[in-house]
Amino acid sequence: xxxxxxxxxxxxxxxxxxxxxxxxxxxxxxxxxxxxxxxxxxxxxxxxxxxxxxxxxxxxxxxxxxxxxxxxxxxxxxxxxxxxxxxxxxxxxxxxxxxxxxxxxxxxxxxxxxxxxxxxxxxxxxxxxxxxxxxxxxxxxxxxxxxxxxxxxxxxxxxxxxxxxxxxxxxxxxxxxxxxxxxxxxxxxxxxxxxxxxxxxxxxxxxxxxxxxxxxxxxxxxxxxxxxxxxxxxxxxxxxxxxx
Ligand code: OAD
Numbered sequence: 001x002x003x004x005x006x007x008x009x010x011x012x013x014x015x016x017x018x019x020x021x022x023x024x025x026x027x028x029x030x031x032x033x034x035x036x037x038x039x040x041x042x043x044x045x046x047x048x049x050x051x052x053x054x055x056x057x058x059x060x061x062x063x064x065x066x067x068x069x070x071x072x073x074x075x076x077x078x079x080x081x082x083x084x085x086x087x088x089x090x091x092x093x094x095x096x097x098x099x100x101x102x103x104x105x106x107x108x109x110x111x112x113x114x115x116x117x118x119x120x121x122x123x124x125x126x127x128x129x130x131x132x133x134x135x136x137x138x139x140x141x142x143x144x145x146x147x148x149x150x151x152x153x154x155x156x157x158x159x160x161x162x163x164x165x166x167x168x169x170x171x172x173x174x175x176x177x178x179x180x181x182x183x184x185x186x187x188x189x190x191x192x193x194x195x196x197x198x199x200x201x202x203x204x205x206x207x208x209x210x211x212x213x214x215x216x217x218x219x220x221x222x223x224x225x226x227x228x229x230x231x232x233x234x235x236x237x238x239x240x241x242x243x244x
Pocket of ligand 1: 019020021022023025026031032033037047101102119161162163188189190191192193194214215216217232233234235
């Protein structure tokens, strides 16, 4: 483990954050993996796109419950310190990008001015019909039954990215652009097991970035592209690391 001290952000021009479920743990939201993780039972069936449309009832049940759970919590210092850092350092020829695998919207509620949601958001709904003109739209409802599209009558679904689906094109494009010139890469609260985000550190390293991993536990297996590792709760480490 490295010795924790505040980063001198003025030395970097293209800073990239990648966050995962661990940044929302202090808000009271369970992570995906680990002893109390939600990644158990039939979640694997529900979150696999290959099981649509048969899995729609369970998909709405699962994400409807998560909508309600997320609405009941608040952002925590891990979110707000990153937001403050973005506001302080983005601009004047310096870019600070925030990519999250989270679908809970807590970075935005914590004040982040710009968040790239790699796995989209539970608070958006879209039509299952790929040919339908309905745009994904903001939606906080917790429906009792599968809602139907007002344009084509097909079933609606939460807009989250499921296994077997591509990331949103704009997110992919922004990640490519940010990683190409990255000189400081900080991953926080992610087990580093889900691609393509799990590969971002390698790309940042190839660009010559300083690479930092902040997480409760070490990554297993260890990813040697991370050159520094700070273990502990993100909500305690980030205020020191980012000088919040
Ligand atoms: P995981 O649940 O895989 O990993 C969360 C990590 O956060 C674990 O390594 C924990 O040790 C760590 N952690 C827990 N509490 C923490 C804290 N207070 N501070 C710092 N770290 C803490 O979650 P992700 O890596 O985000 O995708 O998972 C990636 C993707 O897997 C998710 O976006 C989701 C899931 O399948 C889709 O649903 C498409």
